[in-house]
Amino acid sequence: xxxxxxxxxxxxxxxxxxxxxxxxxxxxxxxxxxxxxxxxxxxxxxxxxxxxxxxxxxxxxxxxxxxxxxxxxxxxxxxxxxxxxxxxx
Numbered sequence: 001x002x003x004x005x006x007x008x009x010x011x012x013x014x015x016x017x018x019x020x021x022x023x024x025x026x027x028x029x030x031x032x033x034x035x036x037x038x039x040x041x042x043x044x045x046x047x048x049x050x051x052x053x054x055x056x057x058x059x060x061x062x063x064x065x066x067x068x069x070x071x072x073x074x075x076x077x078x079x080x081x082x083x084x085x086x087x088x089x
Contacts, residue, residue: 001076007059014052021045053088057081 003011025041064071064078071077 001060001063001071001074003056003059003063007055011052011056014048014055018045018048018052021048050088054085057085057088061085 021041022045025038025045028038028041060076061078061081064076064081068078071081
């Protein structure tokens with residue numbers, strides 16, 4: 001499935017943010033930060049990564065709905081995209 005440059009740029013930006021959060025968590029552990037603070041940051045990073053998945057699938061679902069025959073021919077029928085979406089939910 002092909003995504004627009006705008007979608008890919010957004011996904012890359014989100015992933016860089018998650019990467020920064022994970023590095024921050026590593027630094028917090030190295031600095032012996034409080035458990036509750038670390039857990040809060042882990043929850044934030046998890047939520048941010050979930051949002052990457054939802055953004056990816058939302059763009060894919062939009063593509064599938066716009067041209068379902070082409071999406072199916074590319075190996076992404078609407079029901080398959082729906083199954084992927086439900087994996088994240």
